[in-house]
Amino acid sequence: MQNSHTKLPTENRIKQRAKKLKKELNISHSEALDQISAEYGFSSWFQLQEKLKKNKQAKTPTPAPSLKFIEDNDVEMTSDDYKLVDQERTVDLPIPIKHLISDNQKQLINIGVEYSLFEPTVTGLKKSILDATHTVRVHFELENFHFYWEQKQGPDYKVIKDAYFLTDTSITKSKLSLYRPVTKQGDPRMWFRKLPEFCLPGDQIAIIVNNDIAYLLNISKIDLKKSLNNEYSHIKKFLTEYEKQSNSVAEELLHKLKKLAQTPFAAMRKGDTAIGYTLEAKLGIDANSSKQPDYHGIEIKSGRGVKTRTTLFAQVADWNISPCKRSAEILNKYGYERDNDFKLYCTVSTQKENPQGLSFIYDQTKDELQEWHNKTDLVAIWPGDLLRSRLKEKHSETFWVEAKSEIINGIEHFHLVSVTHTKSPIVSQLLPLINSGVITMDHLIKKSGKTNRVSEKGPLFKINKRDLELLFPTPIKYLLTN
Template sequence: MIFTAYSDESNVINMIHTFRNEDYALIRMTSTMIEKNNLDANGILRDLLYEWRLVDYDSLDHGGRYGVSYDALFVQSGKTEVIKLKFYRVANSRGDRRFSIETIKQRMHNGEINEGDLLYISVFQNQNGEPQIYLINLTHNIPTENDLLNAIGIDAITDLFYQIRPRLQEIINGGFFDNAKGHGPIAPKDVGDTLEFLLGINTNNRNDADYNGLIEVKTKGGSRTMDTLFTLRPQFEGTRVAEYEPSDRNRVSAFARIYGYDSEKHPGYNSLYITIGSLEAPQNNQGFYLHVNDEGRTVNLVWRNPDNGKAEIAAFWTFEDLRRQLYLKHPSTLWVKAESREVNGMVQFKYNEIEFSRAPQFTTFLSLIKAGVVTYDWRGYTTKDGKYSGKNHGNAWRIKPYAKSELFGEIDAVEF
């Protein structure tokens, strides 16, 4: 079961995430859970515990005596206590996954855990290099920022952000900076490359976040243009592209060859420069749209034949691949707006605004695809037959600027 936080509880989550950015699980308390001290270990919690190598429910024998226990920090307003959590499987044929909280009934009498409260459970690496579980009641006895700082400290992202903040202030207040590549006409990537140069980041096409794999830097000059999230080529197994092209490394080019149109800029080539949205908002005239297949756990790139109206899956991404790349690229993100000018043949950039976001929500990512707010851009051209020749400009997942706050939960303007 996926538990949804109310707006005031979401505000507490956002406060927590100003200090720590690890994955977390939510549990909405019921009277039965408290009375029997028998809480459901939902899939998100099980994944969290497994990834930290704390609990592998699949390896546990049925019965409470085979469970495993850990000390956890219960962070509250004005105090932090160490309490014991036990993770186990019920002694029935299903072996239901459960956990218990030490002295939960007494805590109910004390008003620390109540029916209807939403508990936040996460793990961080403590000073001894060991995983430490902690709990926070998002509904009552909410800790202050000082309570959180004293109990769980700050993660590597927050620490890095504090380190680079003075340099960001210098850049924002520094006026116009010369294009890092030198004289010449402006290219779309120059505004970002120059900022990365000013920050001391080596410009490269790394898979993870730009700054030490912890902070992604996204820079653009126009406020109305879409924001790029990440690049990730689709898979083609079982499609017409795979049938046409045996070599997987050539299938992106084969896609443009099969589905592209005559190129005006490159005679004799096929071009495919399109934005692909949902069925309700496809955003192209070539018959392509995205379909989220919840049951099959894929996002399908569908092409509808204009001659007969028949739809076929032209390519696809698995949920797993999309989730991994989204989280890898955006553990946190600096969103920077800039303006440009040209002086004596030198393009210059002035960086005006910075926003900072933490980890995105994958479920929200999928819902935004369905709504046509997150789209996929295909950008490239190739030969019509024979040896592949042409260019792929980096096909990318993109989002409408106003929806970033929905995907990332909250985006904070960085004030200096």
């Protein structure tokens, strides 16, 4: 602990000494600052800096001016600023704070909240500037909130949206500025008015988008478990309303499924698609090839039993950037003769090459899922944004229906058993799950021997039903029969 009789030097003196110490010991500037701070009884430079600020404020008769929100003109960050940002981001958080942040993230995932995080720095708060990171940009695009890639550079094209800071006891209105400066290469930027009053450098701030408004939670300072148990908490009220928005449609669909589950019903076609086709027909859903969810925004996935893989979505590669420009070309190169047809029916994974020599590689630098042949020839490319958008589009809410199959008088009948209700997939986990082999892809390409016509039923991205909890928050299972 600091000796109460020890007189602290000024901040400028400490920084001057840190420069010398950096050269003498061949260490980083931040390490030098931390070492000097330890000499005065502080665990880090951040703590010593806070103490110096308090001492300065105590000696100053009038309060220091508050940080100002910059309305129009962008501030160009120098190379030294960026170095300082990097140093600030390496400041290690105390273990209890790390646990609190982790627990709060789990709470958001458990209730199905799509969010992104950013970390304000000293430089950012002083200059009223925040980088819109890749994670934030993906989040904004998935929520159809803002698309930086279509935004032009300069103050004339700045976008202003409503925002709110949420705590248990208050709701503070703010304004979010989204822009690309004319400096540099127009790196995406954002700023929240009054942000310095809401957080400190190094805090973890969660952004939640709802009804085209950005809501901020400082998950370094709040305890969401306690907030969700506090009837008077503004955070609880917001998250409860967020969760309830689509419940009415889900309750309506659940009621219809329970009614259908009272007696077995006959299949209306044969094969793997019989259960899905028949169930949709019974619910009054027209059969079509649309990629949109089935029932008023809810996707319905059905199958016989719980051990089978289930399709998350179908998505072809981006042919504009892929070596192969269509499914027929992939078939011609890597297909095989089967009966009278030419086929490519196979599963592709990151874990090993399939019998056709095809496998996936996830290039994290480019954020691309790449299909390779024998690890030497690039076949096709799926941009990460494309796959995340398809998952979000297809499964913002899903009913995974389990049915038993039995033969009655020579005809297959289905008896609905249960439904697992999932909401808001955590799309940031999609590529990691593909990379780990949990999610795979099936090619289903065929050239008919009779017509020479090429058809593609996929590519289908699939997951085992037992692994749904790795992608979807807190699935709720309902038994459809007593």
